[in-house]
Amino acid sequence: xxxxxxxxxxxKKEVFVPxxxxxxxxxxxxxxxxxxxxxxxxxxxxxxxxxxxxxxYLGYKVRYxxxxxxxxxxxxxxxxxxxxxxTKATLEKLEPMELVQKYTNLFHWAMSQLNxxxxxxxxxxxxxxxEQIEMxxxxxxxxxAYESNGSVYFDVEKYNTDYSAKNQPYGxxxxxxxxxxxxxxxxxxxxxxxxNKSDFALWKNAPPEHIMRWQSPWGEGFPxxxxxxxxxxxxxxxxxxxxxGGGMDLQFPHHECEIAQSTVCNHKMPARFWMHNxxxxxxxxxxxxxxxxxxxxxxxxxxxxxxLTQAYAPSTVRFFILQSQYRSQLDFGxxxxxxxxxxxxxxxxxxxxxxxxxxxxxSEPTDDSLNEKVVKLVAEFDEFMxxxxxxxxxxxxxxxxxxxxxxxxxxxxxxHALSTDTVALLKKQLQHYIIDxxxxxxxxxxxxNKLEGVLQLLINIRKEAxxxxxxxxxxxxxxxxxxxxxxxxxxxxxxxSYTID
RNA sequence: GGUCCUGUGGCCGAGUGGCUAGGCAGAGCUCUGCAAAAGCUUCCACAGCGGUUCGAAUCCGCUCGGGACCUCCA
Numbered sequence: 001x002x003x004x005x006x007x008x009x010x011x012k013k014e015v016f017v018p019x020x021x022x023x024x025x026x027x028x029x030x031x032x033x034x035x036x037x038x039x040x041x042x043x044x045x046x047x048x049x050x051x052x053x054x055x056x057y058l059g060y061k062v063r064y065x066x067x068x069x070x071x072x073x074x075x076x077x078x079x080x081x082x083x084x085x086x087t088k089a090t091l092e093k094l095e096p097m098e099l100v101q102k103y104t105n106l107f108h109w110a111m112s113q114l115n116x117x118x119x120x121x122x123x124x125x126x127x128x129x130x131e132q133i134e135m136x137x138x139x140x141x142x143x144x145a146y147e148s149n150g151s152v153y154f155d156v157e158k159y160n161t162d163y164s165a166k167n168q169p170y171g172x173x174x175x176x177x178x179x180x181x182x183x184x185x186x187x188x189x190x191x192x193x194x195x196n197k198s199d200f201a202l203w204k205n206a207p208p209e210h211i212m213r214w215q216s217p218w219g220e221g222f223p224x225x226x227x228x229x230x231x232x233x234x235x236x237x238x239x240x241x242x243x244x245g246g247g248m249d250l251q252f253p254h255h256e257c258e259i260a261q262s263t264v265c266n267h268k269m270p271a272r273f274w275m276h277n278x279x280x281x282x283x284x285x286x287x288x289x290x291x292x293x294x295x296x297x298x299x300x301x302x303x304x305x306x307x308l309t310q311a312y313a314p315s316t317v318r319f320f321i322l323q324s325q326y327r328s329q330l331d332f333g334x335x336x337x338x339x340x341x342x343x344x345x346x347x348x349x350x351x352x353x354x355x356x357x358x359x360x361x362x363s364e365p366t367d368d369s370l371n372e373k374v375v376k377l378v379a380e381f382d383e384f385m386x387x388x389x390x391x392x393x394x395x396x397x398x399x400x401x402x403x404x405x406x407x408x409x410x411x412x413x414x415x416h417a418l419s420t421d422t423v424a425l426l427k428k429q430l431q432h433y434i435i436d437x438x439x440x441x442x443x444x445x446x447x448x449n450k451l452e453g454v455l456q457l458l459i460n461i462r463k464e465a466x467x468x469x470x471x472x473x474x475x476x477x478x479x480x481x482x483x484x485x486x487x488x489x490x491x492x493x494x495x496x497s498y499t500i501d
Numbered sequence: 502g503g504u505c506c507u508g509u510g511g512c513c514g515a516g517u518g519g520c521u522a523g524g525c526a527g528a529g530c531u532c533u534g535c536a537a538a539a540g541c542u543u544c545c546a547c548a549g550c551g552g553u554u555c556g557a558a559u560c561c562g563c564u565c566g567g568g569a570c571c572u573c574c575a
Contacts, residue, residue, distance in 0.1 A: 339525030396523035
């Protein structure tokens with residue numbers, strides 16, 4: 001069974017074949033750490049985390065490179081006014097690296113909360129100024145860039161003319177035609193420096209007040225926004241690599257520019273597969289500063305935001321995102337998140353119960369059709385993932401297995417209904433998919449022994465109270481624990497289990 | 502205005518032309534001291550209008566609605 005992914009470049013699903021198996025190189029555009037990560041950042045990093053995990057599961061040796069954009073035109077909100085007041089004290093002045101460090105730390109914290117694996121390499125733009133300058137020099141030498149007032153611009157017109165002849169016009173990825181673009185481009189600063197409006201900056205001259213600046217052959221400045229990804233992807237993955245990913249909003253112009261720069265430099269289309277995740281919307285609108293609807297991750301996890309009726313756990317957010325296919329728009333809302341919260345809990349509880357059992361299944365199963373059904377549902381996990389990473393369908397199948405598991409637990413289905421082989425397969429694949437690939441975490445992962453001991457004590461007291469029909473006491477224990485966020489559940493076998501919010 | 506995507510039941514979402522994904526919510530039932538949990542059953546769909554087809558949520562056209570991008574904004 002072959003993995004197919006949708007390639008934005010060809011606009012169709014294609015069989016994924018690595019350039020140099022068993023190695024796979026993935027580059028994903030990382031965050032700009034001039035501000036706090038928000039809900040919109042979760043989608044690409046969860047999407048490509050799952051891709052990374054799935055490729056690993058398939059046996060590939062994956063190098064996952066995700067950059068940190070820490071160079072550019074940075075200003076911290078609220079800091080500017082303050083700086084003007086106390087310019088004398090060095091410590092009170094805005095130190096660029098301080099800003100960048102702060103938000104990098106926050107980003108890493110959020111990624112680990114969401115259970116995203118760390119990338120194999122996480123290069124920073126500031127750590128690759130030299131590589132970027134070298135690349136720009138090369139592009140100038142090849143005649144595809146020019147200097148203007150201490151800035152360097154890429155000559156899109158020339159590139160388009162020359163490379164259209166090679167069937168790789170500017171706009172090949174996003175389906176744009178350069179001639180159509182020029183007309184509709186609106187006025188921007190420094191347009192006079194450019195030969196054509198469609199040209200983009202490789203290097204920007206830094207105005208005096210700019211906080212980040214490096215020495216270059218063209219004077220003090222900072223790299224253009226697109227060049228870092230070209231420089232770092234080719235450095236760590238080669239001139240041609242397997243997959244380049246990112247949000248749909250980056251397709252144009254960012255990825256288009258990357259293609260142009262890298263192709264001029266390395267004479268190759270940098271990536272063979274371009275994958276783009278769709279956006280998260282809030283009430284149908286893309287999240288963004290201009291819409292005034294940004295929910296920061298700290299706000300999302302704490303519930304401290306006017307649009308939120310409650311806090312949402314990182315695992316809930318991850319699950320919510322994985323319940324849709326990555327190329328679909330996903331509309332965010334309290335109802336949807338609450339549905340995910342409950343669904344995830346039900347799924348995890350069934351899974352955790354199953355994994356703790358050792359005596360389910362029989363060498364002589366009594367229900368062949370159920371056996372077949374389970375085997376089929378499990379086999380489809382791979383099928384769905386191979387069809388452009390359809391996590392939504394995988395999760396739907398898991399939910400079809402949940403009632404089967406719970407029915408075995410509640411003895412509505414006999415323990416020997418399924419074969420031992422089927423049960424073993426089910427356990428193995430659920431473990432692979434829920435934990436290893438989807439990266440979902442159990443609700444009880446933050447247990448500690450002392451708390452468990454205390455709860456067990458209360459559970460025993462409640463059992464005794466129930467035994468002598470002292471329902472006042474048993475209800476008091478149940479209700480007060482519930483108020484604290486601990487829910488007791490009377491199981492069919494007389495045992496009492498619990499979940500903690 | 503240009504390019505592209507999209508419109509599925511109360512909400513979120515899958516959907517390869519024929520066999521009503523799934524989750525949450527609602528209703529009923531079973532279990533239960535009561536509840537919760539769990540299980541079973543069930544209600545509610547394919548924006549509108551045409552067309553192709555034996556048959557369309559799925560293909561085509563039109564209308565209406567929504568979204569993304571349009572070069573420094575990450």
